[in-house]
Amino acid sequence: MTTKILxxxxxIPISLLPFSIIYIISDLIYIIIYYLITxxxxxxxxxxxNAFPKKSKEEIKKIxxxxxxxxxxxxxxxxxxxxxxxxxxxxxxxxxxxxxxxxYSAKNQSVILIGGHYNNWEMCAQAFxxxxxxxxxxxxxxxxxxxxxxxxxxxxxxFGLNLVSIxxxxxxxxxxxxAKAFLFASDQTPAKNKKSYxxxxxxxxxxxFTGAEKYAREYNLPVFYVSVSKIKRGFYKVKxxxxxxxxxxxxFGKITDLYMNNLEKDIIISPQYWLWTHKRxxxxx
Numbered sequence: 161m162t163t164k165i166l167x168x169x170x171x172i173p174i175s176l177l178p179f180s181i182i183y184i185i186s187d188l189i190y191i192i193i194y195y196l197i198t199x200x201x202x203x204x205x206x207x208x209x210n211a212f213p214k215k216s217k218e219e220i221k222k223i224x225x226x227x228x229x230x231x232x233x234x235x236x237x238x239x240x241x242x243x244x245x246x247x248x249x250x251x252x253x254x255x256x257x258x259x260x261x262x263x264y265s266a267k268n269q270s271v272i273l274i275g276g277h278y279n280n281w282e283m284c285a286q287a288f289x290x291x292x293x294x295x296x297x298x299x300x301x302x303x304x305x306x307x308x309x310x311x312x313x314x315x316x317x318x319f320g321l322n323l324v325s326i327x328x329x330x331x332x333x334x335x336x337x338x339a340k341a342f343l344f345a346s347d348q349t350p351a352k353n354k355k356s357y358x359x360x361x362x363x364x365x366x367x368x369f370t371g372a373e374k375y376a377r378e379y380n381l382p383v384f385y386v387s388v389s390k391i392k393r394g395f396y397k398v399k400x401x402x403x404x405x406x407x408x409x410x411x412f413g414k415i416t417d418l419y420m421n422n423l424e425k426d427i428i429i430s431p432q433y434w435l436w437t438h439k440r441x442x443x444x445x
Contacts, residue, residue: 163308175242179394182236190232194225200437204228207436211362211427226432233393238282242315246290249319253280253287254391256399261341264382265293270340274372274403275386276347276423277435279396282316284388285343287398289321294341297322297332329371333379342381344372346416347423352443357413361420362427367443373415376407383407383415385422390433 174185193199204227208220215223264271271294275281289296298316300323303309317323321343324332332342346369350356357370376383383403391397403418404410427434 163305167308167311171239172242174236175239175244179240182240183233183393186229186232186236189235190229193232194228203439204436207438207440208431210364210441212431213363223431224436227434227436230390230432231435231437234280237280237394241282241286242311244286246319249283249287249290252395253283253291254395254397255287255291256397258292258400260400260402261384262293265339268337268339270294270336270338270342270379270381272342272344272372272376272381272383273386273400274344274346274383274419275388276426277345277438278347278423278426279388279390279433281345281388283396284386284398285316285321286319288341288343289317290319292341294339295322296320296341296343297324298343299324299326299329299332301326329375333375336379342372342375344369346370346372346419348438349440349442356443357416358445359413359417359420361424364441365445366420366441367445368416368420370413370416372419373407373412376404376415377412380406380408383419385419387422387426389426390430 174182177185194201201224204224205220208215208223212220261271273288275284285296285298288294298321300316302325303312313323322332332340348369350367350369352367356367358365358367360366361368372383375381382405385401385403387399387401389397389399401422403415403422407415
């Protein structure tokens with residue numbers, strides 16, 4: 161009941177506000193979560209210190225504050241996604257080089273697009289389904305709260321994105337006679353087991369998901385890295401970079417390495433836009 165009240169009397173009313181007002185609210189949320197609640201602040205600082213050991217305390221503090229400003233914007237932009245129009249979405253998410261994918265869709269060739277939790281990945285997922293010449297598929301982990309899960313599912317799929325539970329990922333690779341774009345955000349922490357794949361990421365040994373690479377190899381699909389940069393508040397630009405057209409020409413792990421290397425480069429350039437609140441390095445080898 162509480163979730164329903166919050167959704168109908170807080171989330172949706174905020175979502176209906178113009179962006180100018182939403183960012184005023186975001187400024188207030190920033191003050192609350194950074195100065196008052198200090199939401200996961202120790203985790204953020206610890207992650208940054210381990211990722212950038214050569215940066216001074218003042219540099220880490222500056223990045224931390226910038227991160228929380230962006231994080232506040234991100235939360236409000238995700239809320240705005242419940243009611244954003246297709247026109248607003250197209251204006252705010254610019255794809256720099258769609259032609260790099262067009263030549264594959266023209267051949268009815270499905271592709272894998274792999275990005276991270278960097279800048280506004282939720283806006284990307286909505287916009288790709290609207291803008292790309294592909295039937296787009298995303299993988300997600302359903303929430304335990306059924307009401308909230310359904311509302312978020314409806315928001316993400318408003319413009320044509322097809323969402324599938326992570327447990328049913330393999331099912332979306334059937335019928336590749338239709339050109340499909342499979343969206344992966346593979347930078348979060350997987351479960352640890354004997355077959356786990358590790359690499360060096362942001363100065364630390366890091367366990368990583370390899371699902372995107374496994375499917376690319378199994379179905380022989382081209383793999384592209386999705387780089388997202390922030391133009392200004394609420395406006396983003398996407399650039400696709402080909403990792404490989406022939407995934408089976410690589411030894412296993414190389415595609416994952418190249419993906420994580422690309423993401424790392426983006427994070428080093430603008431570290432404030434990655435999701436530092438995540439306990440990314442909770443597993444040790």
